[in-house]
Amino acid sequence: xxxxxxxxxxxxxxxxxxxxxxxxxxxxxxxxxxxxxxxxxxxxxxxxxxxxxxxxxxxxxxxxxxxxxxxxxxxxxxxxxxxxxxxxxxxxxxxxxxxxxxxxxxxxxxxxxxxxxxxxxxxxxxxxxxxxxxxxxxxxxxxxxxxxxxxxxxxxxxxxxxxxxxxxxxxxxxxxx
Numbered sequence: 257x258x259x260x261x262x263x264x265x266x267x268x269x270x271x272x273x274x275x276x277x278x279x280x281x282x283x284x285x286x287x288x289x290x291x292x293x294x295x296x297x298x299x300x301x302x303x304x305x306x307x308x309x310x311x312x313x314x315x316x317x318x319x320x321x322x323x324x325x326x327x328x329x330x331x332x333x334x335x336x337x338x339x340x341x342x343x344x345x346x347x348x349x350x351x352x353x354x355x356x357x358x359x360x361x362x363x364x365x366x367x368x369x370x371x372x373x374x375x376x377x378x379x380x381x382x383x384x385x386x387x388x389x390x391x392x393x394x395x396x397x398x399x400x401x402x403x404x405x406x407x408x409x410x411x412x413x414x415x416x417x418x419x420x421x422x423x424x425x426x427x428x429x430x431x432x433x
Contacts, residue, residue: 257314258401259305260393261322261338263297264289266304267393270312271383271401278405280383281312283394294333298340305344317345318404320396321354355403360396363403375399 260267266288270281286304288297309317319341322334345352358368364378376395380387382402387395425432 257308257312257317258397258399258404259317259319259338259341260396260400261301261319261334261341262288262393263294263301263333263337265393266301266337266341267391267395267397268305268308269394269396269398269401270308270314271398271405273405276409278383278402280385280387280398283387283391283398285391285394294336298336301337301340302344305341306347309344309348309350314350316351316353316404317341318353318355318400320360320400321356323357353404353407355400355407360399360403363406364399372396 258269258271260269264287266286267283268286269283272279272281286301288300291297291300305317319338322331322338342352355363361370361375362368364370364382365374367374370378372392372395373389376387376389376392379395379398379402383398387398389395
């Protein structure tokens with residue numbers, strides 16, 4: 257499950273991975289714009305993500321990392337929204353993975369500066385479904401889930417400190433034929 261955190265609109269996306277193929281399950285948004293109390297928003301985020309976890313029983317939660325903007329207060333609020341989603345997952349014993357927005361865009365479109373519309377179009381093509389274009393935060397959340405899947409199946413993601421083929425063969429004997 258992927259989460260695109262926000263204190264006004266939070267997007268979520270759920271995919272199913274079946275023998276290394278992905279399938280669309282669900283996506284949507286939690287619209288918090290009418291809620292004026294910031295802490296009430298945080299509670300709603302925690303409750304909503306907890307309900308989604310109960311409903312779909314995902315194995316992992318992938319969440320977008322807050323990015324640094326000009327307004328530090330906005331970033332702080334976004335971090336709180338992310339923290340509420342993370343706390344809901346941890347409360348259920350689920351592992352959490354965080355991805356920078358640029359990394360997600362590169363994984364999905366090949367470009368770190370892709371627009372939300374480009375990400376949505378690639379998610380439609382990748383998952384083979386027509387997605388509602390008015391839910392760009394939800395398609396971003398699907399992209400975060402897909403980025404996490406790509407990281408899991410990429411044989412080089414755990415190769416940060418590997419400097420030789422010998423180490424690769426030692427660490428991955430099943431990949432050598």
